[in-house]
Every structure is written in structure tokens, then in C-alpha cells.
Amino acid sequence: MLSTRGSNLLGVGTYNQALILDLIRRSPEGMSRVELAEKTGLSPQTLTNVTRRLVAEGFITEAGKVGSGPGKPRTMLALEPSARYALGVHLDPAVTTIVLLDLAGRIAQHREIHPTGVSSAQQLAAIGEVANTLVSSLPDPGRVLGVGIAAPGPLDTSAGLLLNPPLLPEWSGTRLRDELGRLTRLPALLEKDVIAAMVGELWVAPNGELGDALFFYYGAGAGVGLSLANTPLRGATSNAGDIAHLIVDPDGPPCECGARGCLGVSLEPATLLSDAGLDSAPDPDGRDPRTALDALCLRALEGEPLPAAALTRAAERLARALVQLDNLLDLTDAVLGGPVWARLSPFLRPAVATALAHTGGVTAVRPLVLHESLLGTDVAAVGAACLVLDGAFTARPSHLLITD
Ligand SMILES: [Zn+2]
Numbered sequence: 067m068l069s070t071r072g073s074n075l076l077g078v079g080t081y082n083q084a085l086i087l088d089l090i091r092r093s094p095e096g097m098s099r100v101e102l103a104e105k106t107g108l109s110p111q112t113l114t115n116v117t118r119r120l121v122a123e124g125f126i127t128e129a130g131k132v133g134s135g136p137g138k139p140r141t142m143l144a145l146e147p148s149a150r151y152a153l154g155v156h157l158d159p160a161v162t163t164i165v166l167l168d169l170a171g172r173i174a175q176h177r178e179i180h181p182t183g184v185s186s187a188q189q190l191a192a193i194g195e196v197a198n199t200l201v202s203s204l205p206d207p208g209r210v211l212g213v214g215i216a217a218p219g220p221l222d223t224s225a226g227l228l229l230n231p232p233l234l235p236e237w238s239g240t241r242l243r244d245e246l247g248r249l250t251r252l253p254a255l256l257e258k259d260v261i262a263a264m265v266g267e268l269w270v271a272p273n274g275e276l277g278d279a280l281f282f283y284y285g286a287g288a289g290v291g292l293s294l295a296n297t298p299l300r301g302a303t304s305n306a307g308d309i310a311h312l313i314v315d316p317d318g319p320p321c322e323c324g325a326r327g328c329l330g331v332s333l334e335p336a337t338l339l340s341d342a343g344l345d346s347a348p349d350p351d352g353r354d355p356r357t358a359l360d361a362l363c364l365r366a367l368e369g370e371p372l373p374a375a376a377l378t379r380a381a382e383r384l385a386r387a388l389v390q391l392d393n394l395l396d397l398t399d400a401v402l403g404g405p406v407w408a409r410l411s412p413f414l415r416p417a418v419a420t421a422l423a424h425t426g427g428v429t430a431v432r433p434l435v436l437h438e439s440l441l442g443t444d445v446a447a448v449g450a451a452c453l454v455l456d457g458a459f460t461a462r463p464s465h466l467l468i469t470d
Contacts, residue, residue: 080116082106082108082112082116083116083119083120085106086102086106086113086116086117086120087120087125087126087145088274089102089105089106090102090126090143090144090145091145091169091170091171092273092274095142095144096129096142096143096144096145097142097143098132098140098141098142098143099113099114099117099140099141099143100140101140102117102143117143120143121143123149124146124149125145125146125149125150125169126143126144126145126146127143127144127146128141128142128143128144129142129143129144130142145169145170146169147168147169147170147172148168148169148209149169149209150168150169150209150210150211150455151166151167151168151169151174151201151204151209151210151211152166152167152210152211152212152213152214152451152452152454152455153165153166153167153197153200153201153210153212153213153214153250153252153451153454154166154167154213154214154215154216154262154446154447154448154449154450154451154452154454155193155197155213155214155215155216155246155447155450156215156216156217156259156262156444156446156447156450157193157215157216157217157218157234157237157242157259158218158259158285158286158405158446159218159233159234159285159286159287160180160285160286160355160356160405161178161179161180161181161405162178162179162180162181162189162193163176163177163178163443163444163446163447164176164177164178164179164193164196164197164200164447165177165444165447165448165451166200166201166203166204166210166451167448167451167452167455169455171269171270171448171452171455173444173448175200175203176444177196177199177200179192179193179196185236186234186236186237186240190240190242190245190246190249191249193246193249194245194246194249194250195249197213197246197249197250198249198250201250201252210252211252211253211454211455212252212253212254212255212454213246213247213250213252213253213254213255213450213451213454214254214255214257214262214449214450214451214452214453214454215242215243215246215254215255215256215257215450216257216258216259216262216263216446216447216449216450217231217234217237217242217256217257217258217259218231218232218233218234218258218259218287218289219231219258219259219260219289219305219307219308220258220303220305220308221256221257221258221304221305222303223256223257223258223303223304225241226241226242226243226244226254226255226256227239227240227241227242227243227256228240228242232287232310233286233287242256243255243256253454255450255453255454257304257449257450257453258289258300258304258305258306258307259283259285259289259446260281260283260289260290260291260307260446261291261298261299261300261304261306261307261449262291262446262447262449262450262452262453263281263283263291263403263404263439263441263445263446263449264276264279264281264291264292264293264298264401264449265291265298265449265450265452265453265456266441266445266446266448266449266450266452267279267281267291267293267401267403267439267440267441267445267449268293268296268298269448269449269452269455269456270440270441271440274296275296276293276296276399276401277293277295277296277398277399278293278294278295278395278396278397278398278399279292279293279397279398279399279400279401280292280293280388280391280395280397280399280400280401281293281400281401281402281403281439281445282384282387282388282400282401282402282403282404282407283403283404283407283445283446284333284402284403284404284405284406284407284410285404285405285406285407286335286405286406287310287330287334288309288310288329288330288333288404289307289308289309289310290307290309290391291307292306292307292395294395309329309330309387309391310328310329310330310331311323311325311328311329311330312328312329312387312390313325313326313327313328313329314327314328314329314332314383314384314386314387315327315332315379315382315383315386318331318332318383319331319332319337327383329383329384329387332380332383333380333383333384335355335358335359335406336355338359338362338376338377338380338410339355339358339359339362339376341372341375341376341379342362342365342366342372342373342375342376342377343372343373344358344361344362344365344373345358355406356405356409359406359409359410360409362376362377362410363377363409363410363412363413363414366413367412367413374413377410377413377414377417378417378421380410380414380417381414381417381418381420381421382417382421382425384414384418384421385418385421385422385424385425386425388400388418388422388434389422389425389427389428389430390427392428392430392434393427393428393429393430396430397430397434398432398434398435399434399435399436399437400434400435400436400437401437401438401439402415402418402436402437402438402439403438403439403441403442403443403445404439404443404445404446405443407439408439408442408443411438415436415438418436419436422434422436
């Protein structure tokens with residue numbers, strides 16, 4: 067069991083090596099030692115030592131020379147994406163996503179499991195089986211560093227278990243981290259889904275920067291991942307980001323907490339579908355509303371009054387939540403994503419932008435910039451795998467809770 071900040075799974079050692087790898091990763095065309103020296107301030111001798119070791123261990127390669135005119139041509143150093151991999155698993159009520167990420171953060175393999183009518187123990191066994199299949203598809207399975215798991219909160223991250231996730235009650239008390247570690251024989255870590263999603267977005271953001279931002283995750287439930295000064299905000303127990311009971315409409319639907327118009331219940335797919343006069347139970351479990359949501363969005367875009375009104379109302383409610391979060395935290399950016407968002411965004415994205423401009427009570431002194439997630443519906447699974455790579459690979463400090 068390893069519980070550390072800024073640990074280095076690669077075992078390549080130093081902060082300097084992580085720093086150099088991170089810079090090279092972010093430069094698809096590669097970087098020369100001269101550029102690396104300029105960016106890091108490291109001495110030429112130190113740089114030579116660090117890069118020699120990274121080349122020897124296969125993490126980077128010499129990718130030809132560039133330069134014309136006077137002076138020596140520069141040798142470009144490029145990342146070797148297949149040097150290491152990480153598995154990412156996203157446990158979600160509607161669909162479990164499993165990805166195999168290479169060292170460049172690209173998806174090498176992708177699978178989905180739809181949990182229809184099977185127990186959590188059977189689902190867990192299926193996840194382990196798929197994960198092992200992905201690992202054994204590699205020419206060298208030993209290159210997989212570990213498995214990151216993103217799951218709905220609340221979680222006990224120190225024990226690696228799910229507490230009582232409202233939409234996955236049968237998983238309550240499951241020691242997911244240790245179980246998946248045992249099934250895959252890999253180091254494993256567990257992170258709340260919205261935090262993993264934010265980590266994934268930070269990984270792919272230009273220059274790794276999102277500044278002070280929120281990731282609004284819209285799936286079967288709604289939550290936010292937060293990044294302050296480019297660092298994911300976890301909170302005291304790594305459960306930050308639950309906004310389900312933020313009241314966004316005093317006349318909204320009743321919530322199990324006793325209030326009306328909480329964000330969670332107001333944005334639930336079933337609420338939207340029933341507001342729009344559409345069937346909300348398209349599959350036997352009523353958990354996978356994707357087809358129905360596609361139909362809702364299409365009808366709204368075609369101008370059908372009830373579906374359009376249902377989505378406009380949802381946009382206004384979401385805008386109120388974004389304004390409250392922005393007022394509280396003084397943010398710059400809001401990234402919008404998750405499986406339900408991805409389906410509704412053709413209508414919802416412009417509607418949220420319009421609603422934001424008309425929402426009262428704004429105290430922020432600059433407008434919140436809206437972005438679409440760069441990782442689509444895989445964002446939490448990719449983020450979970452990035453957490454594994456993060457500890458290995460970036461100079462950015464991060465919490466890791468690893469067991470093996
Ligand atoms: Zn509530």
C-alpha cells in the first residue's frame with residue numbers, strides 16, 4: 067500500500083525526469099535539449115544525464131535532427147507513447163467504460179459494459195475480465211502501470227470503498243479498489259468520478275492549464291469537479307463537488323431531501339423526459355435513457371414546444387448553479403461534459419450561454435467562459451487512467467492512493 071503525494075510509479079526517480087517527460091509529452095513534434103534547457107533552467111550537463119536515462123529506459127526517443135544554416139542541427143527528443151500504459155475504469159449507473167491509455171494520454175483500447183440485470187459482483191468480475199483482455203492485447207503486458215477507477219461518490223478513498231452512491235445502491239460497501247487490484251493484479255486507485263473528469267481535462271488542456279475552473283459533469287447524476295490554480299480540488303475526504311442539492315428553482319420538482327428544485331432532481335434525465343412529455347423508461351432498468359435523450363434533443367432542435375421548453379428550463383436551472391459556483395469561487399472557465407451533456411449539448415450549450423447572460427445575482431467581475439469537454443463521454447475513465455500516469459509522469463503534485 068502506497069499513499070503519497072507526487073509519487074513516481076515509473077521508478078525513474080527524480081522530479082527533473084518527470085518534468086522533462088511532461089514537457090516532451092506536451093510537444094507532439096518533440097523538443098530539443100536546447101529548448102528543454104530554456105524551459106527548465108537545468109544545466110546542459112544535468113539535461114544530458116536526465117535525457118540519456120529516459121532514452122535508455124525507452125520513455126523517449128531521438129526523433130531526427132532539425133535546423134538549417136549556421137550552428138549544429140538540434141536532435142529532437144520525442145515521447146515513446148507505447149513505453150507505458152494505464153487502465154481507466156469509470157463505473158456509472160448506465161454504462162461502465164474501460165480504457166487503456168498510452169503514455170501520451172491517447173486511448174489505445176476502449177470497451178463499454180452495459181449492466182443489465184446482473185449483480186454488482188457479476189459486474190465487477192466482468193470489469194476485471196475486460197481489463198485483463200485489454201492488458202493482454204499488448205505485446206508487453208508488463209508495461210501497464212496500474213488501474214485508475216472513477217466512481218460516483220461518496221467514497222472512502224483511504225479504504226478504497228464506495229459508501230452509499232445514491233444511483234448505485236447495490237455497490238455500497240464494495241471495496242472496489244482492492245477488488246479490482248486483485249482481479250487485474252495491478253496497483254489500483256479510486257477517485258470520485260467528477261474529480262477524475264477534471265484531472266482528465268487538465269491533462270489534455272493546452273499547456274495543462276485550466277486555471278480556476280469547474281467541470282460540470284452531467285450523467286445519470288450531476289456534479290462538479292473543481293480546479294483551482296490548475297490543481298484538482300478534492301476536499302478533506304476527497305468527496306468535493308456534490309451539488310445535487312443546490313436549489314436552482316423554488317418551483318421545481320420535489321427532492322428526496324425535502325426541498326424543491328434541487329439541481330440533481332431538476333436535471334435528472336427522467337425529469338427532463340417527463341417535462342417534455344416523453345417516455346422516461348426506454349430500457350428494462352430505466353437506467354439508460356440515451357435513446358430517449360437523443361429523441362428529446364432532436365425534437366427540441368426541430369422546435370417542438372414541449373421538448374424545447376423542457377431543455378430551456380434545464381438550461382436556466384443549470385445557469386443558476388453555474389452563477390452560484392462562480393460567485394463562490396471566482397472562476398475563469400466552466401467545462402461542460404459527461405454522457406447526458408454530450409447528447410443534449412447541441413441544444414443545451416447555446417441555451418446555457420443565453421441563460422447565463424440573463425441570470426441575476428452575478429457578482430463575478432468577468433464572464434465565465436464555457437467550453438465543451440475535450441474528452442467526450444470517456445472523460446471520467448480517461449481521467450482515472452491519467453491519475454495513474456500523473457503520478458508516474460508529471461511534475462504536478464497529486465494525491466495517489468495505490469495498493470498492490
Ligand atoms: Zn435536494
